[in-house]
Amino acid sequence: MDRRGLRAYATPIRKFWVVLLQQRRMAMAENGKYLDWAREVLHAEAEGLREIAAELDKNFVLAADALLHCKGRVVITGMGKSGHIGRKMAATMASTGTPAFFVHPAEAAHGDLGMIVDNDVVVAISNSGESDEIAAIIPALKRKDITLVCITARPDSTMARHADIHITASVSKEACPLGLAPTTSTTAVMALGDALAVVLLRARAFTPDDFALSHPAGSLGKRLLLRVADIMHKGGGLPAVRLGTPLKEAIVSMSEKGLGMLAVTDGQCRLKGVFTDGDLRRLFQECDNFTGLSIDEVMHTHPKTISAERLATEALKVMQANHVNGLLVTDADGVLIGALNMHDLLAARIV
Incomplete structure (x- = not known):
């Protein structure tokens, strides 16, 4: 191929x-622009949270106190985006010790008001404070022995005027x-709802164990x-032999159970020792x-143990x-009742 042919070939490339x-x-420039826009949003929303924090006053305290001492349930309501926030607020409160649920205001006007009873606290959310759907049910709510907490951006709004407690957001x-x-x-x-939920959580001295009760799955x-009792091996699955058992027989028993360890007990099933796979390897050496x-x-005469209730x-x-891979489970009298190893914890997704 001559020089002209090479030039013609190279030009398209x-x-x-x-x-x-x-x-x-262009893509890099756009990426930079996107990042700038994203940061503007995050900075604006962070500033909004600072403004809300600065606005908190005695009305927030009154609302938190009403929720804390509510003898019924907390009922959250809101339309549109406020409704989505309300659902999240109710879910957060319910999982942190405050019985709460969401009621759609339009559905409330068509029968769901029956879900709201005396001694409940109703939290109504609307940015404008002029939600027609919420305004329509306020008279019916007022006929009940409930406390109405409204969260709006306008303290002069319809909802704010009818509220027992109004929080400006x-x-x-x-x-x-x-x-x-x-x-x-x-x-x-949404952050204000989290603030209410966490204030109530702390006021109730809510614990991780309390939290787990509402999150069992x-x-x-x-x-x-x-x-331990829920996952330990017991009965026929328990790797155990009596004192005096020949080592060869004990090794066979340990291998059959597949837990990597063997408990040694006396005639009353009290734990006296333990022998592990690691001990066997060292014995071979x-x-x-x-x-x-x-x-x-x-055997080791001081095995690591745990109680079934732990x-x-x-x-x-x-x-x-x-630094062990298994534990033997004993009762208060030192009687062997179970065994578990790291594989059992993995299977239970504890690790």
Whole structure:
């Protein structure tokens, strides 16, 4: 191929790379713009939270006190975005010790008001404070022996005027550049709901164990509720032999159970020692002849144990602290009742 042919061949390739580089530069510029826009939103919403925090006053205290001493349930209501926030607020309160649920205001006007009874506290959310759906049910709510807490951005709004307690949740501007989409305002109200929930949690001295009771299916619930008795091996699955058992027979028993350890008990099933896979490997290195040895001669006489009532997470801590892969479970009299190892904790998703 002559020089002219090479030039003709190379020109399209050069143009391709020029266009590709231009596109990459444009993409990088756009990425930078996107990051700038994103940071503007986050800064605006963070500023909104600071404004809400500065606005907190005695009305927040009154609302928290009403919720804390509520003899019924906490009922959250709101339309549109405020409704979504209300659902989240109710869920957070319910899981942190405050019985709460969400009622849609439009559905409330068509029968669901019957879910609200005397001694309940109703928390109504609306940015403008002029929600037609909420305004429509206020007279019916007022006929009940309930406390009405309203959260709005306008202390002179219809909802604020009819509220027993009004919390102002106003921000200077939305993160939306058009000032139309609820952004900073919704974040602020959601954070305000979290603030109420956490204040109540602390006032109730709510504990991790209390939290787990309402989250039994979650990983946290398992970690806080699952006990050694729930996962330990017992009965026929228990690796155990009596004192005086020949070592060879004991090794066979340990292998059959597959827990990597063997409990040694006396005639009353009281735990006297333990022998593990690791002990067996070390024995092979140190001893050429096992003939005539009994389990008593090679077992550890101070095995690590745990009670069946202890949490599975506590069993994990004991194993880690003592660098062992299994624990034997005994009762108050030292009687062997179970065994568990690290694989059992893994299977239970404790690890």
